[in-house]
Amino acid sequence: MAKQLLKGNDAVVKGAILAGCRAYYGYPITPASEIAEAAALYFPRVGGTFLQAESEIGAINMVYGASSAGIRSMTASSSPGISLKMEGVSYLVGAELPCVIVDIVRGGPGLGNIAPEQGDYFQIVKGGGHGNYRVPVLAPNSVQEMCDLTMLGFEIADRYRTPVFIMADGFTGQMMEPCEFPEPREDVPDKPWAVGPDASRIDNLVSSIYLDPDDLEGHVEKLRKKAEEIETNETRFEEYRLDDAEHVVIGYGIVSRILKSAVDMAREQGIKVGLLRPISLFPFPKAPIRKLAERVRDFLVVELSTGQMVEDVRLTLEGARPVRFYGRTGGNVPKDSELFEQIRKLQEEKIHA
Amino acid sequence: MPKEIYAKAESFYVDFERKTGPDKISTHYCPGCGHGNLHKMIAETLDEFGVRDKTIFVWPVGCSVFGYYYFHTGNVQVAHGRAPAVATGIKRAHPDSIVLVYQGDGDLAGIGGNEILQAANRGENITVFFVNNAIYGMTGGQMAPTTLPGMKTTTTPLGRTRENEGLPIRVVELLSALEAPTYLERVSLTDAKQMNRARRAVRKAIQAQVEGKGFTLVEALAPCPTGWKIAPTDSRDWIHEQMEPLFPLGAKKDVLEHVESIPGEPRPFVADGMGEKLDILASSVTQARKGTLKEEDYANPRIKVAGFGGQGILLLGVAFSECGMQAGYEVSWLPSYGPEMRGGTANCHVRISDPKIGSPMVEESDVLIAMNRPSLEKFEPDVRPGGLLLLDSSLIDIEPQRDDVTILKIPATKIADDIGTTKCANMVMMGAYIERTGILDLESVIEALPSYIKRKKTIPMNQQAIAKGAEYVREHF
Structure with missing residues (x-):
């Protein structure tokens, strides 16, 4: 396959199909609509289904159906649409149905605007739907990762029988970068639990009902253990210039790209700073952060929000090191010079201390 | 008498092992409830057409959410009102399956109003059984979209009024305004004559899907003596007298004879030719090269x-x-x-x-x-x-x-x-x-x-x- 210059949103669709996804159900919303548009073009070409559903609720339930039927399926939307899908997400988790859901996060609350934000962290990483559950969340920061993490999302989804979120932002969806596509999956895992048109499957039941309290407690415990297993096996992060760092900046998605530039600027000024980028938001990379806390001075968390992931950083550190926060909202994306300034402030505090 | 007349349909489980409690023989439905009758008609039809093995039931919320206790078919339990959307996802993944949707009145005509309307309008190749008993049975007798004017429920203690709650929704009439559905009929689970009509309607609707003839729906006026707080023996008359005048029986749409039969074919997984299909083949066009920087x-x-x-x-x-x-x-x-x-x-x-x-x-x-x-x-x-x-x-x-x-x-x-x-x-x-x-x-x-x-x-x-x-x-x- 050739290297191709394309938008992150298009890379999601091509990656999904290469991963063996054969059903896309969605509803248009800016800035995620290119995903539905590319899906409308490519899914029928590979013998798959594309359907523009009547609503986000319809779309997520069609995914529930496709997943019950044992095929790899997905949907994508942006923040207000994801809010609507949350009922379905809870059912998908309860019935242990794998799928991939992409959120190209935009500004909120309410209608907000269509510009990039990361205000959906709580909604996606901490739950969103009712009940006790955790779902894996992957946060790409490049077009290549929009493809790669979507593909990985399908593997994780099937491995643990769980929905997987791809949480990106408008910039990562809209920007173009080169992407190298891997070879397609020749087949997809058989799902003996799925319903289907043959006699071997007539005892299969896809359900999230457990009337008996002990049964439900057992089921919830099973889901909790699954989340624990996911924490053990699927934590992903990237480290940048952390070797001799005194200060650590933490950011994910597009913020991590700007932070990289800001770290480079700071390094040129002799400030010893490095970046830790969570690639998986659940599971959150607790271990590397705790390890860093043993040798660094302080942490700066940057988000396109009023401070959501920073809570996880603080919970992880349990007060071991100071944590500063810098956030922009409303679709304003900080410039590298702006973030450099924040890093410089950390350095100043150190000098004054 | 021949034994088979009394034998339980093969599309039912022999024992209801999934049912909670010690009784694995009888259903969980109340005495006089209509679900049992409708279940039986469906199971016998599946037997008749020999399609049990490829049938997948979709059960949203309502008393019938536990339909999977009884039907020895694929079963998917889903969120309140969303069954037609889920069924869409299943049927398109497996066009060769028989997908049956079983919804109550709150589920279909209330919270799931849009899902049913849109699935019907797309002409999804599914069969919907809509049980209209004018009340929310499972949650304990609240008002349904089909509750009759003046009818007292736990959420209309003084009776449903036109001013506050509006009048009941007539589902088959509403859907018959759409182009795509091919067969829409209302039946009533009451006396022997009406039961026979209901059986024929169930058979016709399932046959339509076996033949690949688009979206069909059977609305069954069904007794809910518990919800109505009347004796099971009186509930049949209640349907005749109270419901049928508002919900007239009969086919509201039937174009099956004029519809082309397109039975669903399996959709095998294909992964070849991806480079071409996804427009990611290496380009044959000359590639740009680096130049020599002038500064x-x-x-x-x-x-x-x-x-x-x-x-x-x-x-x-x-x-x-x-x-x-x-x-x-x-x-x-x-x-x-x-x-x-x-x-x-x-x-x-x-x-x-x-x-x-x-x-x-x-x-x-x-x-x-x-x-x-x-x-x-x-x-x-x-x-x-x-x-x-x-x-x-x-x-x-x-x-x-x-x-x-x-x-x-x-x-x-x-x-x-x-x-x-x-x-x-x-x-x-x-x-x-x-x-x-x-x-x-x-x-x-x-x-x-x-x-x-x-x-x-x-x-x-x-x-x-x-x-x-x-x-x-x-x-x-």
Whole structure:
């Protein structure tokens, strides 16, 4: 396959199909609509289904159906649409149905605007739907990762029988970068639990009902253990210039790209700073952060929000090191010079201390 | 008497092992409830057509959510009201399956109103059984969308009124206004005569799906003596007297005889020919190559391209990025988006770099290509001292303010007009920039043009535009 210059949103669709996804159900919303548009073009070409559903609720339930039927399926939307899908997400988790859901996060609350934000962290990483559950969340920061993490999302989804979120932002969806596509999956895992048109499957039941309290407690415990297993096996992060760092900046998605530039600027000024980028938001990379806390001075968390992931950083550190926060909202994306300034402030505090 | 008449349908489990409690023989339904009758009619029909093994039931919320206790078929339990959407996902994954949806009145006509309407309108190849007992049975007797006027329920303690709750919804009449559904009938689970009619309707609806004849729905007026707080023996009369006048029996739509039969075929998983199908095959077009940088300062440019919509601003950025990628550089392209769009200009950020690219945003630019006056005014201050400013002097009638940057005034629009189309002014600028900096090999960029401009007719003119832009720079600077 050739290297191709394309938008992150298009890379999601091509990656999904290469991963063996054969059903896309969605509803248009800016800035995620290119995903539905590319899906409308490519899914029928590979013998798959594309359907523009009547609503986000319809779309997520069609995914529930496709997943019950044992095929790899997905949907994508942006923040207000994801809010609507949350009922379905809870059912998908309860019935242990794998799928991939992409959120190209935009500004909120309410209608907000269509510009990039990361205000959906709580909604996606901490739950969103009712009940006790955790779902894996992957946060790409490049077009290549929009493809790669979507593909990985399908593997994780099937491995643990769980929905997987791809949480990106408008910039990562809209920007173009080169992407190298891997070879397609020749087949997809058989799902003996799925319903289907043959006699071997007539005892299969896809359900999230457990009337008996002990049964439900057992089921919830099973889901909790699954989340624990996911924490053990699927934590992903990237480290940048952390070797001799005194200060650590933490950011994910597009913020991590700007932070990289800001770290480079700071390094040129002799400030010893490095970046830790969570690639998986659940599971959150607790271990590397705790390890860093043993040798660094302080942490700066940057988000396109009023401070959501920073809570996880603080919970992880349990007060071991100071944590500063810098956030922009409303679709304003900080410039590298702006973030450099924040890093410089950390350095100043150190000098004054 | 022959034994088989009394034998339980094979589409039922022999024992109801999934049912909670010690009794695995009888159903969980109350005495006099209509679900049992309807279940039996469906199970016997599945037996008759020999389709049990490929049947998948979808059970949303309501008393019948536990239908999977009884049916020895594939079963999927789903959220309240969403069954038609789930069924859509199943049926399209397995068009050769028989997908049955079983919904109550609150589920179908209340919370799931849109899902049923849209599935019916798409003509999904599914069969829906709609149990209308004018009340919410499972949750304990609250008002349903089909509750009768004046009828007392736990949420209409004084009776349903037209003023407050409106009048009951007639589902089959509503759906019969749509083009796609092929068979919609209302039956009543009451006396032997009506039971026979109901059985025929169930059979007809399932047969329609076996033959691939589109969306069918059977609405069954069903007794709920518990919810109605009357004796089971009286509930039959209650349906006759109270419900049937409001919900007239019979087929509201039946075009099955005129519909083409398209039985669903399995959809095998296919993974070949992906490169071609996904447009990701290696290009046969000549690839752009790196040029010889004319000054070291021109390396790793952060470029901003700006102008008004229609000038091909975004395309010019894509062309730079595409050629840069082909030549082996790291590249990124970010369109004007969100707050960036304010101010009436289209712009994009392009980075072409040897090292990996951090932020794709161009805040301070090494190069500004300004194609109209507002763009010049807006972005001129962001050019780094010593940077490069290319402006379209055919359209910009003011002088730049900066004296610490290199300014190249290119009459791009005029050159483009001379070639034959204003639209290639962007490519004139491309040629000018490449000639000035040497970041790409000019000839290869011209040859590679079909890889980044897809409209075949415009290729020669655009190639000429790049050459002319370069020529202008050679001659004037």
